[in-house]
Amino acid sequence: MWGGMVVTLPWQMYLQYGDRRLLEANYPMIQKWLGYLASETTDDLLLDHKSHAMTMQTWNFLGDWLTPKGSFRGTSADPRPAQLINSVHYLYQLQLASKIASALGKEDDASMYAARGAVVSKAIHQCFYNAGDYSYGNGDSVLEAFPLLTGVVPPELRKGVMEKLENTIRVQNSGHLDTGMHGTYFLIKYLMEADRNDLVYEMTNTKEYPGWGYMLANGATTSWEGWTGQSHIHDTLISIGAWFTEGLAGIRSDGKSPGFKHFVIKPAVVGDLTFAKAKYRSIHGEIVSDWRIENGAFKLSVTVPPGTTATVFVPGEGAVRTQVPRSPDRTGNRSFEVAPGTHSFETALLLNR
Numbered sequence: 345m346w347g348g349m350v351v352t353l354p355w356q357m358y359l360q361y362g363d364r365r366l367l368e369a370n371y372p373m374i375q376k377w378l379g380y381l382a383s384e385t386t387d388d389l390l391l392d393h394k395s396h397a398m399t400m401q402t403w404n405f406l407g408d409w410l411t412p413k414g415s416f417r418g419t420s421a422d423p424r425p426a427q428l429i430n431s432v433h434y435l436y437q438l439q440l441a442s443k444i445a446s447a448l449g450k451e452d453d454a455s456m457y458a459a460r461g462a463v464v465s466k467a468i469h470q471c472f473y474n475a476g477d478y479s480y481g482n483g484d485s486v487l488e489a490f491p492l493l494t495g496v497v498p499p500e501l502r503k504g505v506m507e508k509l510e511n512t513i514r515v516q517n518s519g520h521l522d523t524g525m526h527g528t529y530f531l532i533k534y535l536m537e538a539d540r541n542d543l544v545y546e547m548t549n550t551k552e553y554p555g556w557g558y559m560l561a562n563g564a565t566t567s568w569e570g571w572t573g574q575s576h577i578h579d580t581l582i583s584i585g586a587w588f589t590e591g592l593a594g595i596r597s598d599g600k601s602p603g604f605k606h607f608v609i610k611p612a613v614v615g616d617l618t619f620a621k622a623k624y625r626s627i628h629g630e631i632v633s634d635w636r637i638e639n640g641a642f643k644l645s646v647t648v649p650p651g652t653t654a655t656v657f658v659p660g661e662g663a664v665r666t667q668v669p670r671s672p673d674r675t676g677n678r679s680f681e682v683a684p685g686t687h688s689f690e691t692a693l694l695l696n697r
Contacts, residue, residue: 346406350377351437355444361627362603367444374441378457381434388467390430392423408486410570410580411524412554428472428481429527432490435464439494447602465496478504485512486527493534510543519546521554521571529583532591541591541612548584549615556584593622593633598655603627609646610657611635613693628652632686637693644689648682656680662692 354370357363384390407426438461445453468491472480478501481487488509491497497505513519523531535544551557554571562573567582569575590596594611597604604626611620611633619636629649636643648654658664658678666689668680680689 347377348433348437350374351440351444355440358444358447358602359597359599360603362605364447364602367448371444371448371450374444375453378437378441381437382460385434385464387471388464389427389471390434391427408484408523408527409525411484411527412520412522412571422482424472425481425484425487428468428487429490431464431468431472432494432496433526435461435468435494435496436490438464465494468496469498473501478508480505483508483512483516484522484527485509485517486523486531488512489531489534490527493530493537506538510540513543513547519550520552521547524570525580528581532583532587536587536591536596539610539612541587542614544587544591545612545614545617548587556581588620589622589624592617592620593635594657595622595624595631595633604631604649604652606653606655607631608655608657609633609644611644611659613637613642613659626652640693642691642693645686646682646689647686648684650684652684654682656682656687656689658689658691660691660693665690 350370351374354366354374357366381390386392407429438457442454442457442461445451445457472487472491474480474483477483479488480491480496488505492502492505492509512522521528521531532544535541548556551561556567558571559568559573564573564576566577567579569578569580571581591612592614594609596608596610598606598608601607604624605628607626613635621634622632624631626649628651630647631649631654632645632647634645642658642660644656644658646654646656656668656679658666658680660678664678664680666680666687668682668687668689680687
């Protein structure tokens with residue numbers, strides 16, 4: 345998991361800043377890393393570490409780390425959760441490598457990584473899926489969310505697996521997290537992608553263990569290393585920070601226009617929140633998403649920097665009042681293609697909150 349940053353970090357930097365040189369400089373390293381991982385697979389899965397001593401094995405094949413149950417490796421009698429999350433992360437890296445190769449004009453490599461990813465994806469589903477209850481592995485939340493995020497779950501099973509994930513969060517875990525350093529990131533990432541920010545809010549809006557509210561209720565002024573607070577200043581569990589900007593305010597890369605040349609504004613109205621405002625200083629200028637609820641009306645102001653465009657999604661079901669033309673190629677008449685400038689949107693909020 346941790347070593348995968350040699351793939352994920354260059355790609356994320358490219359999306360944020362649009363500098364292809366980051367991909368060019370790191371591409372040889374990406375190729376070598378994925379070649380190494382391929383050499384460690386058994387039946388196309390990362391089941392164990394074959395080539396190094398126990399010290400390296402312990403630190404490279406952990407699976408999720410610092411969950412409320414402890415590490416999935418070392419202290420766990422069942423290695424399958426770690427094997428599953430490691431294998432899905434390997435797939436995730438292959439999928440990003442395909443995008444990186446395509447961005448660099450290396451279409452043969454892009455096809456090769458995509459094909460390899462398809463093989464790994466099929467192997468993951470065949471090995472770890474539990475048909476009886478639509479779960480993967482031991483059924484913890486990230487072990488449903490990560491396969492959903494990466495497309496491991498076949499189309500006909502996605503509804504059932506999503507229902508299982510929601511049940512795990514809301515019923516089995518009573519609205520609490522069961523993830524650690526790695527799993528929390530991918531759980532939140534998928535729930536944002538699936539427009540289930542309500543579930544993120546439910547896990548965030550609690551002062552009970554485990555969670556960030558528990559840290560605050562117990563005097564934390566910095567993020568702890570683990571949910572129990574074994575170190576009181578660490579960068580282990582900070583992935584929730586992106587949710588405030590990308591989830592609540594809805595400022596997101598579209599995944600296709602590096603450097604936020606075109607981006608998405610998709611705010612989330614959740615829980616009892618009545619306002620959210622966020623700014624992102626892109627390389628083109630400041631992007632702003634500012635929404636509030638007043639007298640049953642949802643009001644959104646969006647600022648788009650010079651030289652960029654954005655797609656704005658307005659939540660709710662009421663008619664939208666705005667001067668911006670509706671997007672002609674989207675259904676529901678709730679998305680708008682906007683040019684540089686500041687734009688306002690207003691609608692009656694008919695959502696069940």
